[in-house]
Amino acid sequence: MLRHLAAAVTALVVTTATPAAATPRQVAAVDREVVFTADGTTAYGTLHIPGHRAGQRLRAALLLPGSGPTDRDGNQPPGAVPDTLAQLADALGTEGIATLRFDKYGTGRTGLGAYREHPEELDYPAFVRQARAAYESLRAQPETDPHALLVVGHSEGAMTALLLGGTVRPRPAGLALLQPQAIRLLDLVALQLKAQIAEAARQGQFTPEQRRVVDAAVDDAVTALRENRPVDTTDLPPPVARLFEAFQGPNARFVRSDDAVHPPDTAAALRPATKVLLTCGTNDAQVPCATTDALTAALRRARTGGPARVALPGVDHLLHDAGHQATLAPPALDALRRFTRP
Template sequence: MKAGLRLALSAAVLTGLVAAAAPPARAAAPTAPTVPATDHEVSFVVDGTTTYGTLHVPAHHRGRTMKAALLLPGSGPTDRNGDQAALAPHTLTQLAAALSREGVVSLRFDKYGTGRTGLGAYARKPETIDYDAFVRQADAAYRLLAGRPEIDRRAVHLIGHSEGALTALRVAVTARPRADGVGLLQPLARRFLDVLAQQLRDQLAAAVDAGQLDRPRQRAAERAVDRAVADLRAHRPIGTEGMPPAVAELFRGLAGPSRRYVETIDAVEPASLARRLPPGTRTLLTCGTADPQVPCDATTELAAVVGRVVLPGVGHLMTDPAAPGTLAPSLLDAVHRFLRD
C-alpha cells in the first residue's frame, strides 16, 4: 500500500515537472482592424428640411457591429462640432474622437439655425419654430444612426451637452429602438426660464459685489426678471421696466421671434421627464464644480432620478482646467465608464 502511494506521488510530481517544463502557449496577436476610421457626410429630411451631419465610424473589423452614440449640442447657434461663431471649443468634435477610441460610432449634426442646415423650411417664418421641431430633428437623426448596418441596435446611446441633454431625454423616452443609455453632460436640469432667472440673479449679485450696482437697483431688477418670466409663461406681453439695459435687451429678444421656442422648451420639466425613461435605461449626469451656468446644486432634483458624477474644477464647456481647449480627463473617464457599464 505504501509502495502504491509512492508511485502515485511520483507520477503526480513527474506530471507537474513536465507541465512546468513545457513552453507556455503563445497568445494570438490581435489582428489589425480591416476597415480604417472614416467620417461620412450624411443627411436626412424632417419637416421639409434637409439636415446635414457627420457620421464617424472608428477603425474596426469588417462585419463587426459596434456601439453608437448620437451627440447633441448645447443651446443657441451651436453647430455639429459644438461651436458657435464667436466660440469654438470643438466640444462635440473632441467627444466624437474620444468615442472613436472606445470603438463607438457617433453621429453629430447641424441643428436648425446652424451650419449647413440653417433654418431650412423655417427660414421665412422663424417665429413658428418650437422646441418640438428640434426634438423631431434629433429623433430622425437617432433613427438614421440606429439603422446603419455597422451598428448594434441594442447599444445605441444619446449623449447631450447642456440644452442638448434635455433633448436627449426627450428622444430617449419614446426612442425606437430603445436607447441603451442617456448621457447628460452639464445638463439643462431645471425648467429653461428658471435656469435663466437664476443665472441673471447671480450676475446681478456679482455686479453688486463689483460696485457696479447698488442693492435697491438689484432688488428692483430681480423683481422685474420674475415678472418677465411670469409674463412669458402666461403668454402675456412682457415689461422691462426696472431692468438693466442688457437684461432688458435679453428679454425683448426672448419675447420676439424666439418666443414660441422659449415657451415650449420652458414647459419641459427635466426631472419629471427622466421618470418616464423606459425601465433599464442607463444614465449618466455630470456637473462641474466650476460651472456657473449649471452649478451642481441646480442638478439636485434631476440627479435624484438619474444619479450624478461631480467633476472637480470643470466648467460648462467640460474642458480640462490644466489644459484649456481639451476635454477634462474626469469627464472622459465618466463617459468611458458609462459606455462600458
C-alpha cells in the first residue's frame, strides 16, 4: 500500500512540475508620430516599431538625411522623391530594428521653426543639435534599448552621425555612414565641379586653356568663401557662378560652418570598437570612393570595429543601381545586413 501511494505521489509531482510554457504576446508593427524640441523649434518625425514580443526592448536606429531640404523620408519634393530614408526604415525593420526619422529644418511639418524670421542664422551646428535632440527622443522611447542605439546617416547626414557618435550619451553601438560627406564641403564641391568641367572638356565644350582658367576660378571662389570675401565669378561658367552666388548671402553662415568640419578629425572621438559601416558606390559621382580614403584611415586609427569601408559595385549616391532605380540596391542591403548582424 505504501509503495503504491509513493508511486502515485511521484507521478503527481512529475505531472504538476512541468506546466505548459506561456507564449509571449506579440505586438504588431506600427508607425507613430514623434515630437521633440530643439532650440525652441518643435520637430516632427516617424518612429517605426517592428513587430516584437510584448515588453521586449529593441535595437533602434536614428536615420539622418543628406544635404538640402531633405525630409523625413529622404525626399526633396516635388522634384526628388527617392524615399531613401523610408526605404532604409523598412529594411532595418525587417531586421527587428526600430527607427526614427524626422523632418529637419526647412522641411515637412517642422519647417524653419524658430528660424522663420531670420533663416540666415541657420547654421550647420543647429542641424547637429536637432539630430542630438532626435537621438535623445529615440533613447527615451519605451520600446527601445538605450544601450543598443545606432545612427545611420546618408551623405551629409553621415557627417552628422560622426559628430553625434563622439558626443551623445550613451554612445551609439554603431554608425552606418552611407555615401558620406567625408571631406570638407567646399573641397567636395570643387572636386565635383572640376570633374564636370573635365568631362565637358573631353566632349569639346572647353579647350585645355579654358579648362585651366575655370579650374583656377573654382579654387579662387573656394578661397574667397573661406575668407568671407565676395566671389569673383568672371571666369566661371554661368551655372557654376550661380552656385557660388547661392553659397553667399543668406546661405553663407551655413556653408562656412559646414565647411569648417573635417570629417576625419571627428573619428578620433569615437569609442574604440564602435561598429562602423562606411559605404561608397562605384557609380557615385557626388561622393567618389577616393574621397573616403582619409576618413577610412582615421576610423582605423580610432580602432573602430567593422564592417568598415564597403565598396558597392554599380551603386550611385542614392543607393540605387541599374536594376533598382527606385529601390535600395542589393549590395547596399547586403552591407546593411552585415552591419546590423548581432
